[in-house]
Amino acid sequence: MTESQYTPPLPGRASTQCFCCHSTDLEREWAATSPFFAQRALCRHPQAIMLIKCLGCGTRYFDFSPTKDELDRLYAGYRRSEYFVQRNSFEPWYTRAVNDDLGAEVQMQMRRAVLRDALEEHGITKHFENILDHGGDKGQMLRELRAKTKAVYDISGVPPEEGVIALDQTQIKEIPWDLILSCHVLEHLPDPQSYLEELVALGRPGTIYFFEVPDESFRSFGLSASSLQKRWIGWLAKRIFAFKVFDFLSTACRVKLRVLPPLGFVALREHLSFFSTLGMSRLFQENQLKILSVKIRASGHICAVAMKAAAN
Known part of the structure; x- marks a missing residue:
């Protein structure tokens, strides 16, 4: 060269x-x-x-x-x-x-605890029907959640954890999701806006979203x-x-x-982007999401809980 x-x-x-x-x-x-x-x-x-x-x-x-x-x-x-x-x-x-x-278990335990606390803070403690970890590696974040279907979509192709099924891009569009996670994905993307639009399209009114990005x-x-x-x-x-x-x-x-x-x-x-709590709030507001909370949690990450609003 x-x-x-x-x-x-x-x-x-x-x-x-x-x-x-x-x-x-x-x-x-x-x-x-x-x-x-x-x-x-x-x-x-x-x-x-x-x-x-x-x-x-x-x-x-x-x-x-x-x-x-x-x-x-x-x-x-x-x-x-x-x-x-x-x-x-x-x-x-x-x-x-x-x-x-x-991604080691010590870190995953803390992150799962943050996820649990963030959901409980808003009274979201029910047994879900279908939950999806979008870009979630093996689906480690889903381990302590109760659901009929636990699924992960990840381009790495690594085998999912026990009790978690791996779905492709077509399959994830066919299931009505109650909870969708997107953890440490947004900061890697050249076009977070387009990704968020696709992610919101997977949900229905009332679907809960949990996002996690680094605080940098x-x-x-x-x-x-x-x-x-x-x-x-x-x-x-x-x-x-x-x-x-x-x-x-x-x-x-x-x-x-x-x-x-x-x-x-x-x-x-x-990382292509370095997010702030205010920036994430504004980004979600543009994408049919009702923000329940956006803040830096005990893990040191910026975490957001949001709900898909009904279409106008």
Whole structure:
């Protein structure tokens, strides 16, 4: 692959207004495609890209829209051996323990407890007829729920847990769902709005929805929007060891301190959007959902409970 194959700019998302609240009051700062994402999904070198922040609702999202083929390459064999080895080679802090702990039972127990508490908070404790975990891996979130039918839809094709059936895209449209879960899906999507429209179409008036996304809020400094920042990221992109060092420092400060330091940057690895509670509320209101609650729960994630409203 020649250097010229890396030079065209990456395709952007519609960036004139926020996809959550439709505000046009937007700020932009320079971020980067991580070496792992750039190599695995894009087959090119890392480069500077724009990160957009909506001043209306606080949602952030990359001004970049990966294709289906690029996403398929990224998530092929997700978190399995080849995925881990490639990612660890660029991100030494992404250890085997980190990889294996994602979705591990200790975390799942806490997340299931949050789901139970969120439903009970709104008096939703009944025995369901049909529940669906959309994008739910093996359906681990369904383990403690009572239902006649527990189903999962997931593109990974992994075998579901005992008591859970795996359905395809056609089959999930044929069942009247009482409860639909979507956990850690929205942040991975280039078009959350279209996904949400499809998900709402699976329900009927009165269907309950539970959403879960990471809380990845942070503050950044004015330098992040400067031409100096773009040149700095471009310089780092040609020096992978230096990129690794500043990527680690930037990520540690952003995750642990909720601050992006001067000359720090956000690297695109998997998450294309960083949601806020207000942004999620506005997004759901646009999609025929009555919001029961949207807040940061004990798991540290933003969780939303909503109900499909009757059509006007």
